[in-house]
Amino acid sequence: MSEAEKPTISASTVLLIRDGSDGVEVFMVVRHHEIDSFSGALVFPGGKVDPEDADARPFCRGADDLDENTLSHQVAAIREAFEECGVLLARDKDSDNLIAADQLQGIEARWRADLTAGKITIADVCRTEGLTLALDKMVHYAHWITPRIVPKVFDTQFFVARAPVDHIALHDGSESTDSEWLRPVQAVADAESGKRTVVFPTRMNLLKLSQYKNVDEAMAASRATTVVTVQPEPEKHAKGRTLRIPVEAGYPGSFFLVEDEGARVTVLDPGD
Secondary structure, X not given: OOHXXXXXXXXXXXXXXXXXXXXXXXXXXXXXXXXXXXXXXXXXXXXXOOHHHHHHHHHEEOOOOOOHHHHHHHHXXXXXXXXXXXXXXXXXXXXXXXXXXXXXXHHHHHHHHHXXXXXXXXXXXXXXXXXXXXXXXXXXXXXXXXXXOOOOEEEEEEEEEEOOOOOOOOOOOOOEEEEEEEOHHHHHHHHHHOOOOOOHHHHHHHHXXXXXXXXXXXXXXXXXXXXXXXXXXXXXXXXXEEEEOOHHHOOOOOEEEEEHHHOEEEEOOOOO
């Protein structure tokens, strides 16, 4: 199969953030070692877009002007956050407030396992529970497409959202085996020390997030920024394996030397 013939897998990821004592913290999970994509890696909650995600349009706030593709990615981000870590960005119908933790516990007990197993859809959950998905609480953060040279090509939309204060985020024990709230710079430092595995797109989005002092600043900056699609371009270089991304995408650097299977990433001069 040629690179052009490879199927593209649509996916969504959500950065759930909160204010910690030392700045912004983001919720991350460790992918199960038997998962075929990013096994063992520290990642943000997320996964593939399901065809049924678009069926949730009648149960969404903030979806009026969205095309089906954009809608599906946003719904998938909310669904994956619920499946992977038990956080649900949703309201009771006609309410302005996100559901509280005690209500979430009941919804989780009734639906999370079947939703994760694909026996029901997120639209089924909303219809039965009288919920509206809070798409308006998420902001488009990034768009990454894996290079065509890799076995699986993922087209991933990243979103950022303020984590509901009383929702307890916890890994599901199936697709993910551990979870933690981390400062972005700490997660990157752990990758560089070899303590954790962090793939290149995750690392770049952690560094981008580390630029913000608090959640308010991160959300405001994301709303005001136009997302530029990033598809890293591998290049042969005298120093080793390099990746180039658009400077307009707003990351701290655009040309990188990648060593030790991604454990070490060094910013190079674009002219090198």
